Amino acid sequence: MNLDFSPEDLAFRDEVRAFIAENYPAGLREKQEEGEEMAKEDFLSWHRILAKKGWVAPAWPTQYGGPGWTSVQRYIWSEETARADCVPILPFGINMVGPVIYTFGTPEQKERFLPPTLSGDIWWSQGYSEPGAGSDLASLKTKAERFTGDDGKEYYLVNGQKTWTTLAQHGDWIFCLVRTDPNAKIQEGISFLLIDMKSPGVTVRPIITLGGEHEVNEVWFENVKVPVENRIFEENKGWTCAKFLLAHERSGIAGVARSKRGIERIRQIASTELGDDGSALIKDPMFKRKVAELEIDLTALEYTELRTLAGEAAGKGPGPESSVLKIKGTEIQQRITELVLEAAGHYGAPYFRGFPTDGDNAHPIGPDFAHRAAPTYFNVRKTSIYGGSNEIQRNIIAKMVLGL
Amino acid sequence: MDFNFTEEQSMVRDTVASFLRDKYDFDTRRKIVSSDAGWRADYWKAFAEELGILGASFSEELGGLGGGPIDNMIVMEEFGKALVIEPYLGTVVIGGGFMKHSGYAGAASVIEGIVGGTTTIAFAYAEPQARYTWRDLKTTAKKDGSGWVLNGHKAVVVGAPFASHLIVTARTGGAQRDAGGVGVFLIDKNLPGVVTRDYPTVDGNRASEVYFENVSVPADALISEDGLDLVDRVIDEATAAVGAEAVGVLRKLHEGTLDYAKQRKQFGTAIANFQVLQHRMVDMFIEVEQSVSMTYMATIKVEEDAAERAKAVSAMKVRVGRACKFVGQNAIQIHGGMGMTDELAIGHYFKRASLIEGLFGSVDHHLKRYEALSFDAAA
Numbered sequence: 001m002n003l004d005f006s007p008e009d010l011a012f013r014d015e016v017r018a019f020i021a022e023n024y025p026a027g028l029r030e031k032q033e034e035g036e037e038m039a040k041e042d043f044l045s046w047h048r049i050l051a052k053k054g055w056v057a058p059a060w061p062t063q064y065g066g067p068g069w070t071s072v073q074r075y076i077w078s079e080e081t082a083r084a085d086c087v088p089i090l091p092f093g094i095n096m097v098g099p100v101i102y103t104f105g106t107p108e109q110k111e112r113f114l115p116p117t118l119s120g121d122i123w124w125s126q127g128y129s130e131p132g133a134g135s136d137l138a139s140l141k142t143k144a145e146r147f148t149g150d151d152g153k154e155y156y157l158v159n160g161q162k163t164w165t166t167l168a169q170h171g172d173w174i175f176c177l178v179r180t181d182p183n184a185k186i187q188e189g190i191s192f193l194l195i196d197m198k199s200p201g202v203t204v205r206p207i208i209t210l211g212g213e214h215e216v217n218e219v220w221f222e223n224v225k226v227p228v229e230n231r232i233f234e235e236n237k238g239w240t241c242a243k244f245l246l247a248h249e250r251s252g253i254a255g256v257a258r259s260k261r262g263i264e265r266i267r268q269i270a271s272t273e274l275g276d277d278g279s280a281l282i283k284d285p286m287f288k289r290k291v292a293e294l295e296i297d298l299t300a301l302e303y304t305e306l307r308t309l310a311g312e313a314a315g316k317g318p319g320p321e322s323s324v325l326k327i328k329g330t331e332i333q334q335r336i337t338e339l340v341l342e343a344a345g346h347y348g349a350p351y352f353r354g355f356p357t358d359g360d361n362a363h364p365i366g367p368d369f370a371h372r373a374a375p376t377y378f379n380v381r382k383t384s385i386y387g388g389s390n391e392i393q394r395n396i397i398a399k400m401v402l403g404l
Numbered sequence: 405m406d407f408n409f410t411e412e413q414s415m416v417r418d419t420v421a422s423f424l425r426d427k428y429d430f431d432t433r434r435k436i437v438s439s440d441a442g443w444r445a446d447y448w449k450a451f452a453e454e455l456g457i458l459g460a461s462f463s464e465e466l467g468g469l470g471g472g473p474i475d476n477m478i479v480m481e482e483f484g485k486a487l488v489i490e491p492y493l494g495t496v497v498i499g500g501g502f503m504k505h506s507g508y509a510g511a512a513s514v515i516e517g518i519v520g521g522t523t524t525i526a527f528a529y530a531e532p533q534a535r536y537t538w539r540d541l542k543t544t545a546k547k548d549g550s551g552w553v554l555n556g557h558k559a560v561v562v563g564a565p566f567a568s569h570l571i572v573t574a575r576t577g578g579a580q581r582d583a584g585g586v587g588v589f590l591i592d593k594n595l596p597g598v599v600t601r602d603y604p605t606v607d608g609n610r611a612s613e614v615y616f617e618n619v620s621v622p623a624d625a626l627i628s629e630d631g632l633d634l635v636d637r638v639i640d641e642a643t644a645a646v647g648a649e650a651v652g653v654l655r656k657l658h659e660g661t662l663d664y665a666k667q668r669k670q671f672g673t674a675i676a677n678f679q680v681l682q683h684r685m686v687d688m689f690i691e692v693e694q695s696v697s698m699t700y701m702a703t704i705k706v707e708e709d710a711a712e713r714a715k716a717v718s719a720m721k722v723r724v725g726r727a728c729k730f731v732g733q734n735a736i737q738i739h740g741g742m743g744m745t746d747e748l749a750i751g752h753y754f755k756r757a758s759l760i761e762g763l764f765g766s767v768d769h770h771l772k773r774y775e776a777l778s779f780d781a782a783a
Binding site for chain 1: 530532533534535536537540557559560562581599601603604605606607609611613615669670671672675678680681729733736737740741743744745746747751754755758759762766768769771772
């Protein structure tokens with residue numbers, strides 16, 4: 001047992017820090033600080049810079065364009081990017097469909113989809129949940145029926161609806177679980193399809209969430225023609241890809257580095273905001289205790305994740321234990337937003353969407369940090385719902401880890 | 405021992421409930437929230453003239469129907485169920501409270517305006533630096549001839565955009581955090597030098613930052629020159645009323661969640677059949693029931709002596725604040741993605757519950773206050 005970084009790792013950390021300091025787009029930083037909504041190009045600008053450097057997909061094997069980092073280097077990378085408040089790289093291409101394609105795809109599929117996924121030229125959306133298939137994902141109904149086109153080629157005709165599709169308003173392609181055999185057992189008639197969102201018959205409709213954001217969408221498919229070569233892995237074996245992908249999604253979901261940054265931010269906020277007695281809020285024993293408990297729980301999560309990473313380095317893929325990371329990680333993220341809202345006091349109430357926040361500097365409306373406190377608290381409730389709700393994660397642990 | 409309502413009180417409840425059922429459904433509320441005005445002045449008029457509820461909590465000699473805090477509780481609970489925006493809390497509970505308890509010379513005519521629906525009041529008490537310490541005041545009131553001059557900044561004055569008048573706390577003497585020298589003024593919102601910056605709130609209401617820039621107010625604006633006890637009393641009453649509103653909100657959160665869990669099917673069955681969710685909904689139920697009990701207790705004790713009253717209200721707010729968090733968060737969780745949408749009412753109840761948690765003091769604030777009253781004072 002050894003908790004120290006090697007000299008090589010420390011040198012790597014310095015290199016990463018220097019790179020971020022020199023290359024992170026200043027305009028993007030400004031937008032983040034102002035709490036402005038991110039446009040498509042905002043998400044992509046940092047992605048493209050990292051793609052050029054070869055650092056955008058830390059976990060990918062080198063043959064597909066990964067940097068060949070050790071698990072410790074990947075850990076350092078996520079720490080440093082969170083510490084510097086870099087916008088997160090969207091997971092749909094890099095963490096989700098990319099690994100599915102290089103694990104299950106044909107050489108042609110890898111050639112066609114992996115390079116533009118890395119470069120950011122394909123913006124991927126995830127077509128999993130449906131109105132009737134949330135926690136019970138395998139009950140999905142979107143159907144794909146085989147037919148031979150006028151050109152003599154094989155196609156699927158896709159009909160159905162996906163929902164909660166994050167940022168699909170920007171999507172170029174969507175990876176979908178579709179039912180290809182309605183008569184098979186529930187998990188066996190599913191296939192994994194890549195669909196060009198510019199295909200005729202694809203419609204994206206916005207869903208507005210609690211904080212007023214347009215972050216998720218409904219995606220409708222009406223007689224959408226999809227070439228059979230866009231299917232990943234065997235027909236009716238899509239559930240294998242789905243399970244593989246869910247495990248990947250869960251391993252990143254702990255968000256330890258971001259939560260560390262979140263707690264650091266609370267400490268900053270609470271050192272300037274005043275408590276009931278007129279001294280800094282962080283000196284309030286009750287508030288301080290909550291921050292301390294958060295830090296302790298985050299430490300427990302961090303070392304649990306490090307053990308998982310060490311296991312991965314020894315050749316054990318992310319298993320059902322990663323459900324622990326999802327549950328504790330999301331609970332901590334949620335508690336952080338609760339404390340920020342609490343620190344905001346009265347100024348948690350004002351709502352700024354579509355409201356000019358500058359222009360009247362003589363009459364400010366509360367501290368800047370407070371402007372997003374409540375909407376963020378509302379928004380982050382999603383984390384214990386998405387990616388397999390925390391109830392489902394507990395079912396997974398009960399069944400797969402405890403054998404109950 | 406009697407937890408029953410009188411015939412008059414039941415009538416107030418039925419009148420309010422039936423009006424809101426007909427005219428304050430979720431879609432109507434959505435339109436009110438997104439309208440330019442942000443409230444329905446015609447509804448306010450209806451509350452005064454058709455329903456007569458604005459006078460329910462005033463004594464008959466003051467032109468009311470002879471009720472008190474229990475009537476406020478009833479109205480606020482029904483308002484909570486419909487997420488009503490209109491400023492009953494600021495005008496009747498708080499404005500009315502100051503008029504009832506202060507011996508203010510102009511009280512009768514102000515109450516006449518409140519009951520008649522022509523006077524609407526917002527309470528400018530919070531300040532950016534003060535958190536939940538009401539006596540922490542940077543706003544000053546300086547004697548000027550027979551009148552006063554106000555300067556300062558009041559934070560998040562809920563309902564100010566709808567108000568004809570403001571009740572303002574300002575320091576008439578003493579240092580920033582002294583108990584003495586807390587002045588209370590009733591002023592016309594349109595006085596020169598009152599600068600408001602209006603904005604929506606996350607739960608669908610409207611509020612203002614209110615700045616006083618050398619505002620000259622007449623002598624008869626002064627409700628109390630040294631009124632911290634009065635302020636504490638009125639805020640305790642308002643807190644009890646907010647507890648009642650929370651009860652309305654919590655009941656809807658719980659009911660809505662039960663309904664949803666019974667109809668939402670996953671894994672071939674209604675999710676209400678899963679024991680883990682059943683227990684969760686039972687715990688939500690227990691939170692709601694305890695909130696009801698505490699709100700009754702606090703509403704009854706709000707008329708007792710200051711220490712008893714403060715202890716009861718703080719105990720209530722701790723329980724209700726915790727219930728708002730637990731019931732609100734789990735309502736969203738059990739609704740899954742649907743709970744996250746703006747389209748369903750459930751999320752709007754959650755947002756209101758979330759703000760009630762911190763209104764007139766967070767759980768921590770009231771726990772500390774309770775401890776001080778219950779342990780330190782006795783020692």
